[in-house]
Amino acid sequence: MRKPKLAVWKFASCDGCQLSLLDCEDELLAVAGAVEIAYFPEATRGVVRGPYDVSLVEGSVTTPHDAERLHTVRRQSRTLITIGACATAGGIQALRNFKDVREFTQAVYARPDFIDTLATSTPIKAHVNVDFELHGCPINKHQLLEVLAAFLNARKPNTPSHSVCVECKLRGTACVLVRGIPCLGPVTHAGCGAICPAYNRGCYGCFGPMETPNAPSLSRKLAACGMGERDLQRVYSTFNVGELPFREEAARHGS
Amino acid sequence: MNDHAAAVITHEGLGGLIAGLRAEGFRVIGPRLRDQAIVYDDIESVADLPAGWTDEQEGGHYRVRRREDAALFGYNVGPHAWKRFLHPPLLRLWRAERSADGMTVTATSEPAERYAFLAVRSCELHAIAIQDRVFLQGPYVDPHYKARREGAFIVAVNCGQAGGTCFCTSMNTGPKAEEGFDLSLTELLGDRHEFLVEVGSERGAALLAAVPHRPAERQDAAQAANAVARAEGNMGRHMRSDDVRELLLANLEHPRWDDVAERCLTCGNCTMVCPTCFCTAVEDENDLAGNAAERKRRWDSCFTMDFSYIHGGSVRSSGRSRYRQWMTHKLANWVDQFGTSGCVGCGRCITWCPVGIDITEEVRAIRGEGGSDGRA
Structure with missing residues (x-):
């Protein structure tokens, strides 16, 4: 039986959530045994073409280019799981949503006219259908393994939403x-x-x-x-x- | 109760009791100061006990404080309850592995160790008795509770003071330990720091016989009675309980439920600290390859959305319906279900509610005595 293909995608984020996957250490071999890591630039330059069975999406949408790119990710993914606060809520960078982003770019960059950014940072679900959201800043690696194990075996993940x-x-x-x-x-x-x-x-x-x-x-x-x-x-x-x-x-x- | 006369022991005798229990293979659990709270944990000797510490409790408020004396049991009940040991928060029920010819299921074996609980308060003895009814005396016996409960040795302690959120006298559950223990201690504070020991079982008598002790004299018994009377007299809270079942069931649409819902965090803390709340959720897990699976049981709370989730959604989606469910079960429907109230007046749900929701105050408000809380 063909192993399911896993892809890990990055949008506006700090990479901490994808690193949780590498941080699995003892369980990393089990992950590699259960899935084909087909696209994961943080870990390897090797790329296996899509479509992908499971896509983990990190980060929020903050540029017009990313808003477009996200649709290509969705089209190639059977199951799309967002990982982390950026992807599920817009992240810390969503603070821009309540301010004028042009003022920020003028204060920070020598040539703000080079900066092509959106006025808001938005979660993945604001743009495409999302199959599952894993919360956290960063996510918990045990929960990530639980979600992967659940999706690979067609059951509901145990990630309670209580306090x-x-x-x-x-x-x-x-x-x-x-x-x-x-x-x-x-x-x-x-x-x-x-x-x-x-x-x-x-x-x-x-x-x-x-x-x-x-x-x-x-x-x-x-x-x-x-x-x-x-x-x-x-x-x-x-x-x-x-x-x-x-x-x-x-x-x-x-x- | 029994024919054994009361005795008096010193620190040395108390140390002997702990050592004796450990020598008999018991895992002794008792009060310890940890993270600025008095919690229940492993006890190796008298030195582990919270000598000279007490606690200050109010709605949503707990602080440990120094006492002026060296009392070992001069505090009231803290964040832990004994259910933590008898009804563990997380328990693996079984594990299954795929094999060549199908699947092998292995049930988790029950622990061989036996518990000895040191310094169980009267309200807690009643709470254990209530969980006994739930887990052992109904049509379905819980084997995990049974394995931990049977053979457990209980050393009770009579309260010499009540805490700020205590109301055991209102629930007829204390402060004097009447039954359900092997030995019962009353701390005698004074020139001679001693402990009056009452015997509740033959094995309690045998343990006492093996440590240095003297017969209790009349003034020892009087001093112990005074200590208990002091606790009885300074309960932090009161709640009229004789008609509370009828009161609540007649007021299921009372506007007070909206008022409490405005304050309730639906965080579940009250249920987790309650010594009688027993609900659990069952979760199945499997490994990535799908070759092994486990079933786990963990404490659950009627304040979570999953708790009342059925096809289509959660039955109790509002905070109002969840608080009402908890309180009416605890004080009213529990009586129909198990024959007693589900509340022992320990006050934990008041102290450990982050926003200090007070069950005695809610009852008063529903009774129409609004404006005043349950404070004594």
Whole structure:
């Protein structure tokens, strides 16, 4: 039986999510055994022509060229899975969506007229049909393997969309928020394994909003922990600011 | 209860109890200070116990504080419950591997080790008794719970103080441990730091006999009774519970459910810390090549969307419906299902709710006593 062909594509991103695939280390041989890595420029210059059975898409769409290129990716892919906050929500670069991108280019580049960029950073789903979205900044490698194993064997991946709190409780971490440390865990999508609270840090919301977030209620608690209006605006304005519940909550605070 | 007279032990005797349990092959679990909280973890000696520490608890608020004395059990219940050990958060049920002539399924073998729980509070004994009814006394016995529960040795501790969110007196579950233990301790703080020991089983008596102890005198018993009376007198919360089942079931459309939904994060923390909540999800996984598969069971919560997912969507999609489901099950429908309330008044759901939603306050509001919370 022919091995399924896997492609890994990059749009506007830092490459951290594709690196999660290389970071699989012990499991990497199993991945290479289960699929033919047909297109993965981050790892190899060898290219096997499409179409591809599974495409992993990293990054957001920020240029007219990428908006076009994404359609060619979709046309060549039986299953298209987005990986990471850029691809699912627009990433940190979606902060441009609320500002004038021309002002940025003029401030940053000596010749801004060379820059051909869109006014917004948008997720992959804003342009083409997406079969599955894997959250995280970066994604969790165990979840990536789970999603690949699920798709290769035609079952639903186990990537629960409940809060990070459930993961803290499973590993036995005493709630940091109740101990006075600001934390976005209650409104954040599970998947990282609740790493930060295990080290006495609050959750930064890297995995984006959980299934039914109640950010206004959490913000009242964060304010009681000492966060000011500007802090509240910024804490929701990170990698997943493109997701509506975070964007709306950020907009409720500030100045 | 039994014919064994109460005794008094010192730190040395307590150390002997721990050593004796370990020598008998028990894995001793008890209170330890970790990450600024008093959690349940492995105990090797008296030195592991949180001497001189207590906790400050309110709705959505927990801090450990230094005590002025060296009390070993001078705190109230913390973020962990014993269900963590009897009903583990994550459990592999079986593993299957493809073989030449089909498939081989191997069930996970139950652990051979036996637990000894040190410093189980009265509310927690009641919580264990409730999970016993759920897992052992119904038509379907849970073999995983049974394997861990049977043979577990329980050393109870009577509370000498109540926490800010405690309301065991309202639920008739404490603070005095009445049954369900092998030994029960009451810490006697004073010039002589000692522990009154009551015996609840023959094996408890045998363990006590093997450590240095003296017979309890009248003033020891009086001091212990005073400690328990002190706890009884400073409950942080109160909740009228005799009619709460009827009250809730008659108010399923009360506007208070909308009010609580506005605050509820639907994060699931209350269910995870509750010592009686027992729901689980089952997940199947397979390897990349499709040659091996596993079935796992993990704690689930009625606050997740997956919990009530059926074809077409989640039945309880609003925060209002999920909070109402949890509270009416805990305080009302549990009675019909299992014969007792599902609440033991430990206060964990109040303390560990990040936004401090208070079940006693919600009951008061539905009762029409709005404006005042459940604070004593």
